Amino acid sequence: DQQVKQNSPSLSVQEGRISILNCDYTNSMFDYFLWYKKYPAEGPTFLISISSIKDKNEDGRFTVFLNKSAKHLSLHIVPSQPGDSAVYFCAASDSGAGSYQLTFGKGTKLSVIP
Amino acid sequence: DTAVSQTPKYLVTQMGNDKSIKCEQNLGHDTMYWYKQDSKKFLKIMFSYNNKELIINETVPNRFSPKSPDKAHLNLHINSLELGDSAVYFCASSHGVGSLQETQYFGPGTRLLVL
Numbered sequence: 656d657q658q659v660k661q662n663s664p665s666l667s668v669q670e671g672r673i674s675i676l677n678c679d680y681t682n683s684m685f686d687y688f689l690w691y692k693k694y695p696a697e698g699p700t701f702l703i704s705i706s707s708i709k710d711k712n713e714d715g716r717f718t719v720f721l722n723k724s725a726k727h728l729s730l731h732i733v734p735s736q737p738g739d740s741a742v743y744f745c746a747a748s749d750s751g752a753g754s755y756q757l758t759f760g761k762g763t764k765l766s767v768i769p
Numbered sequence: 770d771t772a773v774s775q776t777p778k779y780l781v782t783q784m785g786n787d788k789s790i791k792c793e794q795n796l797g798h799d800t801m802y803w804y805k806q807d808s809k810k811f812l813k814i815m816f817s818y819n820n821k822e823l824i825i826n827e828t829v830p831n832r833f834s835p836k837s838p839d840k841a842h843l844n845l846h847i848n849s850l851e852l853g854d855s856a857v858y859f860c861a862s863s864h865g866v867g868s869l870q871e872t873q874y875f876g877p878g879t880r881l882l883v884l
Contacts, residue, residue, distance in 0.1 A: 699859070
């Protein structure tokens, strides 16, 4: 039972355009959400996060939007650059569960075409 | 400086063998984790230690035993390796104190292949 779903396994975007990566979750207890970026043969690297008390968090070219009623979050990358080509994982946690456990989606492979 | 490091990076071994993977973090974090990424690419939590004490133990076979000699190290020992253990194993760490809305930092992964 996937509690965090990334329904698009891959996405191709032209350099300079916007990349939008989507993530849906089913567990209403999740209250903290993170995006990780992963290059081949490397570990996931933290990109940006958002708490459930917010609906938007921005860091440079990266913005994460959270729609709690729809249990949906998205990561916007503007403008997209070839170096952004990687697999992006959405992750969520329930801080009330008393642990620090992250539940990950399956990832979306982003290809930015020069 | 590598924040979270794992050794070895690659491990090829025969079924039935016993092997260990080591993890060290120099971030001063109190909590460390082991994740498994299987062939379907899901990253799943296996264990979590906070200040050398086990706080998460997901449904993992008893053949897997984590050991934390101190809060900067969390090693994973696997007995009687099976074909299905082939995967990439990631170590991670986080502050582990105060707010539970934590960011975890990952190591580069250990690619285990059981033949």
